[in-house]
Amino acid sequence: MRAKMKRDLTGLAGAVALYAVAFGLMEIDLIGAFWQLNIVLICINIILAVSLNLITGFTGQFSIGHAGFMAVGAYLSAVMTVKLGLPFAVAILAGAIGAAILGFAIGLPTLRLQGDYLAIATLGLGEIIRITILNIPYVGGASGLMGIPRYTTFTWAFFAMVLTVFFIKNFINSSHGRACISIRENEIAAEAMGVDTTKYKVLAFTIGAAFAGVAGGLFSHYFYIAHPASFTFMKSFDILTMVVLGGMGSITGSITSAILLTFISAALSSYPEWRMVIYSLLLIVLMIYRPQGLFGNKELSLKAFGRLGGGGQRGTAQNR
Amino acid sequence: MALLKIAKLTKEFGGLKAVSNFNMEINRGELIGLIGPNGAGKTTAFNLITGVYEPTSGQMDFDGKSLIGLKPYQVTQRGIARTFQNIRLFADLSVLDNVKIAYHFHVKYGVAESVLRMGRYYPEEDEIEAKALECLKMFKLDDRRDEIARNLPYGEQRRLEIARALAAQPQLLLLDEPAAGMNPQETHELMEMIRWIRDELKLTILLIEHDMSLVMGVCERIYVLDYGSIIAEGTPAEIRSNPQVIEAYLGEEVN
Amino acid sequence: MDSSSLTQQFFQQLINGVSLGSIYALIALGYTMVYGIMRLINFAHGDIYMLGAYAGYFATTYFKMSLVPAMLFSMAVAAITGMLIERLAYRPLRSAPKIAILITAIGVSLLLEYGGILLVTPQPRTFPNLFSTTTFNFLGLVVNSQQIIILAISVGLMVLLTYVVNHTKVGKAMRAVSFDTDAARLMGINVDRIISFTFAIGSGLAAAAGVLVGIYYNSIDPLMGIMPGLKAFVAAVLGGIGVIPGAMVGGILLGVIEALVSGFLSSTFRDAAAFIILIVILLFRPAGLFGKNIREKV
Amino acid sequence: MLKVENINVYYGAIHALKGISVEVNAGEIVTLIGANGAGKSTILRTISGLLRAKTGDISFEGHSIANMAAEEIVRKGISQVPEGRRIFANMTVSENLEMGAYIRSDKSGIRKDIDKVFERFPRLGERRTQVAGTLSGGEQQMLAIGRGLMSQPKLMLLDEPSMGLAPLLVKEIFSIIQEINAGGTTILLVEQNAHMALSIAHKAYVLETGRITLSGTAKELSESEAVRKAYLGG
Amino acid sequence: GGEKKQADVIKIGADLEMTGGNATFGQSAANGAKLAIKEVNAKGGVLGKQLTLIVADNKSEAAEAANAMQKLVTQDKVVAVIAPIASSSVMAAAPINQQAKVLAISPTAANPKVTVDPDTKKVRDFVFRAAFIDPFQGAVMANFASRSLKAKTAAIYIDNSSDYAKGLAEFFEETFVKNGGKIVAKEAYLQKDTDFKATLTKIKGQNPDVLFVPGYYQEVGLIARQAREMGMKLPMLGGDGWDSAKLAEIATPAAINNGFFSNHYSPDEKSAAVTTFVEAYKKEYNSVPDAFAALSYDATTMIIEAMKKANSADPVKIKDELAKTKNFAAVSGSITFNETHDPVKSAVIIEMKDGKQTFREKVNP
Ligand SMILES: Nc1ncnc2c1ncn2[C@@H]1O[C@H](COP(=O)(O)OP(=O)(O)OP(=O)(O)O)[C@@H](O)[C@H]1O
Ligand SMILES: Nc1ncnc2c1ncn2[C@@H]1O[C@H](COP(=O)(O)OP(=O)(O)OP(=O)(O)O)[C@@H](O)[C@H]1O
Numbered sequence A: 001m002r003a004k005m006k007r008d009l010t011g012l013a014g015a016v017a018l019y020a021v022a023f024g025l026m027e028i029d030l031i032g033a034f035w036q037l038n039i040v041l042i043c044i045n046i047i048l049a050v051s052l053n054l055i056t057g058f059t060g061q062f063s064i065g066h067a068g069f070m071a072v073g074a075y076l077s078a079v080m081t082v083k084l085g086l087p088f089a090v091a092i093l094a095g096a097i098g099a100a101i102l103g104f105a106i107g108l109p110t111l112r113l114q115g116d117y118l119a120i121a122t123l124g125l126g127e128i129i130r131i132t133i134l135n136i137p138y139v140g141g142a143s144g145l146m147g148i149p150r151y152t153t154f155t156w157a158f159f160a161m162v163l164t165v166f167f168i169k170n171f172i173n174s175s176h177g178r179a180c181i182s183i184r185e186n187e188i189a190a191e192a193m194g195v196d197t198t199k200y201k202v203l204a205f206t207i208g209a210a211f212a213g214v215a216g217g218l219f220s221h222y223f224y225i226a227h228p229a230s231f232t233f234m235k236s237f238d239i240l241t242m243v244v245l246g247g248m249g250s251i252t253g254s255i256t257s258a259i260l261l262t263f264i265s266a267a268l269s270s271y272p273e274w275r276m277v278i279y280s281l282l283l284i285v286l287m288i289y290r291p292q293g294l295f296g297n298k299e300l301s302l303k304a305f306g307r308l309g310g311g312g313q314r315g316t317a318q319n320r
Numbered sequence B: 001m002a003l004l005k006i007a008k009l010t011k012e013f014g015g016l017k018a019v020s021n022f023n024m025e026i027n028r029g030e031l032i033g034l035i036g037p038n039g040a041g042k043t044t045a046f047n048l049i050t051g052v053y054e055p056t057s058g059q060m061d062f063d064g065k066s067l068i069g070l071k072p073y074q075v076t077q078r079g080i081a082r083t084f085q086n087i088r089l090f091a092d093l094s095v096l097d098n099v100k101i102a103y104h105f106h107v108k109y110g111v112a113e114s115v116l117r118m119g120r121y122y123p124e125e126d127e128i129e130a131k132a133l134e135c136l137k138m139f140k141l142d143d144r145r146d147e148i149a150r151n152l153p154y155g156e157q158r159r160l161e162i163a164r165a166l167a168a169q170p171q172l173l174l175l176d177e178p179a180a181g182m183n184p185q186e187t188h189e190l191m192e193m194i195r196w197i198r199d200e201l202k203l204t205i206l207l208i209e210h211d212m213s214l215v216m217g218v219c220e221r222i223y224v225l226d227y228g229s230i231i232a233e234g235t236p237a238e239i240r241s242n243p244q245v246i247e248a249y250l251g252e253e254v255n
Numbered sequence C: 001m002d003s004s005s006l007t008q009q010f011f012q013q014l015i016n017g018v019s020l021g022s023i024y025a026l027i028a029l030g031y032t033m034v035y036g037i038m039r040l041i042n043f044a045h046g047d048i049y050m051l052g053a054y055a056g057y058f059a060t061t062y063f064k065m066s067l068v069p070a071m072l073f074s075m076a077v078a079a080i081t082g083m084l085i086e087r088l089a090y091r092p093l094r095s096a097p098k099i100a101i102l103i104t105a106i107g108v109s110l111l112l113e114y115g116g117i118l119l120v121t122p123q124p125r126t127f128p129n130l131f132s133t134t135t136f137n138f139l140g141l142v143v144n145s146q147q148i149i150i151l152a153i154s155v156g157l158m159v160l161l162t163y164v165v166n167h168t169k170v171g172k173a174m175r176a177v178s179f180d181t182d183a184a185r186l187m188g189i190n191v192d193r194i195i196s197f198t199f200a201i202g203s204g205l206a207a208a209a210g211v212l213v214g215i216y217y218n219s220i221d222p223l224m225g226i227m228p229g230l231k232a233f234v235a236a237v238l239g240g241i242g243v244i245p246g247a248m249v250g251g252i253l254l255g256v257i258e259a260l261v262s263g264f265l266s267s268t269f270r271d272a273a274a275f276i277i278l279i280v281i282l283l284f285r286p287a288g289l290f291g292k293n294i295r296e297k298v
Numbered sequence D: 001m002l003k004v005e006n007i008n009v010y011y012g013a014i015h016a017l018k019g020i021s022v023e024v025n026a027g028e029i030v031t032l033i034g035a036n037g038a039g040k041s042t043i044l045r046t047i048s049g050l051l052r053a054k055t056g057d058i059s060f061e062g063h064s065i066a067n068m069a070a071e072e073i074v075r076k077g078i079s080q081v082p083e084g085r086r087i088f089a090n091m092t093v094s095e096n097l098e099m100g101a102y103i104r105s106d107k108s109g110i111r112k113d114i115d116k117v118f119e120r121f122p123r124l125g126e127r128r129t130q131v132a133g134t135l136s137g138g139e140q141q142m143l144a145i146g147r148g149l150m151s152q153p154k155l156m157l158l159d160e161p162s163m164g165l166a167p168l169l170v171k172e173i174f175s176i177i178q179e180i181n182a183g184g185t186t187i188l189l190v191e192q193n194a195h196m197a198l199s200i201a202h203k204a205y206v207l208e209t210g211r212i213t214l215s216g217t218a219k220e221l222s223e224s225e226a227v228r229k230a231y232l233g234g
Numbered sequence E: 001g002g003e004k005k006q007a008d009v010i011k012i013g014a015d016l017e018m019t020g021g022n023a024t025f026g027q028s029a030a031n032g033a034k035l036a037i038k039e040v041n042a043k044g045g046v047l048g049k050q051l052t053l054i055v056a057d058n059k060s061e062a063a064e065a066a067n068a069m070q071k072l073v074t075q076d077k078v079v080a081v082i083a084p085i086a087s088s089s090v091m092a093a094a095p096i097n098q099q100a101k102v103l104a105i106s107p108t109a110a111n112p113k114v115t116v117d118p119d120t121k122k123v124r125d126f127v128f129r130a131a132f133i134d135p136f137q138g139a140v141m142a143n144f145a146s147r148s149l150k151a152k153t154a155a156i157y158i159d160n161s162s163d164y165a166k167g168l169a170e171f172f173e174e175t176f177v178k179n180g181g182k183i184v185a186k187e188a189y190l191q192k193d194t195d196f197k198a199t200l201t202k203i204k205g206q207n208p209d210v211l212f213v214p215g216y217y218q219e220v221g222l223i224a225r226q227a228r229e230m231g232m233k234l235p236m237l238g239g240d241g242w243d244s245a246k247l248a249e250i251a252t253p254a255a256i257n258n259g260f261f262s263n264h265y266s267p268d269e270k271s272a273a274v275t276t277f278v279e280a281y282k283k284e285y286n287s288v289p290d291a292f293a294a295l296s297y298d299a300t301t302m303i304i305e306a307m308k309k310a311n312s313a314d315p316v317k318i319k320d321e322l323a324k325t326k327n328f329a330a331v332s333g334s335i336t337f338n339e340t341h342d343p344v345k346s347a348v349i350i351e352m353k354d355g356k357q358t359f360r361e362k363v364n365p
């Protein structure tokens, strides 16, 4: 069997095993309701971080509007279940497609912008989406869309997360993914190598948006409500922080930092006055000590485990 | 029929005519040099051909079809690949990945196939890998396949850039000062390699270079550019003794 | 409504917009200044503005200073804080990827906001009225003296800063540092000092804005910097980030757009409209109105 | 004048210079030659204070400069024309030259020296208000040398000044280097173009993977069999 | 071992907006609750045990509110919770209270759907509130506008980031129109906005008889000041979000003249409860309590009272007693819960006179 396929299958088997263990622990209540909630939140955050990593980490397009796509997914899927009475799977799919279409429509013109200009444009887009939702009475406006059934279970969140990770991992490890990475590395050279940079930027943006939509759908169907305040630019920053902290262009990095940050946030909620102060200090210190993120652009593998402590020495060649 | 035919090409920046009334014809299989003083417009000419800049006026036909208005990636897909005066590798990627990207537009499998790892994904990936390795071997870079490009010494980076351009499987290869920063010994090796590539791969090559030993050594025909216009064209021997070229560029006869 | 009252409204909205815009511009000047040198979106800038407002507040209420000393005090406090932030949080990341510094800047911003809440409580405070306001009424249009002062100060600072950056030695050194720090070192420029200096100026400007706005709106709180910070950033980008006159024009433009949208369309779409116009302008001028789109020479 | 004694320099874990010693006397042209990646630029960057030597010492006119900041070293009279030009692409040609004179404050003297540079490189004079980033490679190289002269250095470090220049200009640059040297400026020159470098230098060092392997007068080295084979193309 | 330790103290939770956009309100509410707990502990606690307040931050976000609630009920095992300020956050957390059978009482959430499940139309037996519901306050002010002020036209200027304000606006409009009035302008702003002149200019152009601004005092203060500066002399109306000493400071006393709002109590007819609370709060925090502090103080004392009556710290029993609360003398008036867990209490209309709150009239539900 091919090495790649073998690794995929081991990965999948590992995921299923992990699921079984976690599920078992939840059933016998060793993982209580609070941690159960946070585990679902971790799954959702992983989807968000990994999908933004495709846009920002791998393709190098600086986006701070990810919460906007999440909002589209959250609302659209909620409308499907609450207003139209459609099944949850259809709702999630609709949320993903809606976010993807919007991502495509928005990405096409804006991705011509570069660097900080793109950043502010995407931030603006996220806000435009949110303000638009805020002004649609059909979905509750400022009060949010209420009465959403809790269809999201640990099982849903977990397998959506696994699907996202595998989708993006496989995409990155293909010629299409390499085209995206080449844009990050050197856009001029990428064009000179025949890469249609616009097409791939928009593609990455669209795929990223679609998964953000999935995350949004899971989110609103877990917390009973879709509310504009959940999707501000601060949320986009949170997601970006996960990506950068984990390492731009490292999927395992995004996963690790999504887990870490969600966990820290949950743990700090008992110290409400100090929560944000500690969180912000932690962020600053972590960035100063690991400016390239926890894993840089490398992937964590069992093989690399031993070397990890060695630090971010550039040049230890490592194939991903 | 000429492979590349350029007529009356002009490019202005503000008021400055970087390239003016530029004419050139290259036939299949030729190895042509483009020389001229600094700032004469050589790199600009490359940028016009490859679609980085849009010409102010003029025509360019490649293989019978106009290049005007094409984006750089479309030009590459038509069969023109280039290297850059200031090296532009994918600096944080491995040597192998640098080359693999160049095969990108020949790939036929779609996004779905790559995500599901089905259909043409595996066969084509294997093929790309094999071809990329073959290409690296040609440039004696195969033992460096996993090295990160930015860690290569300068000379090897130059070679990798040429390898990558070739991996795009072009008909016409444009090299912008491939020997810059190389010592005479390395330049000599490069010269051999350029000749070998042309013969082995049946390529057409147009190169810019200031190192006269290389230009005079490999080029069959040379164009001389000054202040944006062609001031001379001919065989190395003709160019070497052209008084206008000596005056503007060479300074004295080169042997 | 008849057309004369409509034109009157239009001009009143222009006045409202210019006055709001001059506040954005005032904050944007410091933003653009720091960006111009460091290529860093200093998200903490809005919070320095808040800090300046608080420093001014304490100077006037506890130390009973009058306007000018209070303003200078607040600028000094902010300048020192700005330099400290640069020294502790940004300098260690000088050679790190830009995005890492951005995340650090977000961290600093949160730290100032929530550290502020911890220290001074989140309750708003009312700023003492330091200079009397005269309201001018002509042809039914209303302007007050504070609005005029703020506009005058922003224009004055813009002219001053433009001169400093383009024509003084230190200004040129700033530009050199912004382009290539190592090469700047080889010219004998003390890069750290130039960057510190830039932060000091930028932060001082933010503090001046904080005090003026504190007086103008009369209410300050620890989270007051978030929205103006974001708006000022938008203004800076609109004008071409790094270009000082651009920040001024961007700020005024943004203010006017917001006023006109609130006045003639719907106030609910004010912010959305501002962003839409920003994006549209960027699509036609990808580096803002005054920014030069220097494409890397290939 | 300049004494580099037994320095070791590292990039992270990479040991780039292994016990290098170089000596430059006042009024000399000294050249460093060596293959790509041998460490030539690293030596110049260490002298200029952009990099720190882990061990060893560097002294200039009898005083140690090993721990001095780069900007201090410029004030002591050492200027560098860096590899790859490193001109300020967002400034005009004139402004770049002004930056070269950053440590000076004699306005009229600076004016005069700028005019002198334009005399030496008429092409730059034609483009004095052009943004430097859009200059051609050769023009940029001229600008970098001109800028290096603006601080009126006692010692000038030149890193591959002939790279990418037209033959006519290469000759010109080398004669300019000689002129500058004749004007009293000491020169430490790094070159790939070993032929030309050895022809104008008084003394030369050959560098191989971080070590000095040969040194002597330029004449001795250009006649050495090993140098001929490795660096002069047979 | 946890069970033993737990026996010494009784834990009450607070799921509040300690950070994020509503931090000002959340922290006021936390202060109010802390004060109530402190006072009861000083008197020897309840059931012979001391109380502790465990505050969990919900970042002013609905999802985080659910998260915080989950933590309070399952990790900290609190017996009752002070629920969030914002209706949306309470609604996101309410299913958790229902499932865990731990009551939540929001100081301020005014949306009717907070206590009544919008799907099943059934009352959520574990969810309460201490404030008026939107329809009541909105209607009170609309009636005041058309009857006492004889207004025929009104403009509404809503805090678009607050569901409380939107609710008030909705019911104000409904009643005002029913009374034969006309809404000539409906505009919106967002929390933390500081410049309102553009919209005020527009409203001025419509020349309404009254301006209804159902927001919070920080922005209302600025709006009042800027409106007066623009030469708008019309009466301004609002809800209990106006209640703070800061209002007149921010607006300046002159500008807030001719301003009216509905509130739970009036400083003129100060009950003993009000004066002692204000004194104690000032002593503790060195600032004047606003409506959030007062309502959250009331919510906490009502929980304590219910616990005393139930003579048990069993969450379900506390809930049962709380539901029976009748004529409880709270700071915010005399409270009786109706069948939908809304406090039935009379409202007063306050008029601002030179920076002072003065009693204007009383309205019974
Ligand atoms: N984007 C641009 N904007 C303005 N002027 C430009 C631009 N690009 C090139 N030029 C000008 O056009 C002229 C030709 O430049 P080009 O880079 O083509 O020279 P070249 O022949 O390649 O020189 P060299 O051998 O030194 O690389 C130069 O004078 C340069 O300043
Ligand atoms: N920033 C860096 N980080 C890590 N290694 C570096 C760095 N700069 C240079 N090196 C390594 O140090 C060694 C010496 O480099 P240096 O640039 O001094 O060589 P050089 O002799 O100037 O070569 P060239 O002729 O290519 O300019 C090389 O192996 C190079 O790869």
Ligand SMILES: [Mg+2]
Residues within 6 Å of the ligand: B042, B043, B044, B085, D136, D137
């Ligand atoms: Mg060129």
Ligand SMILES: [Mg+2]
Residues within 6 Å of the ligand: D040, D041, D042, D083, D159
């Ligand atoms: Mg070098």
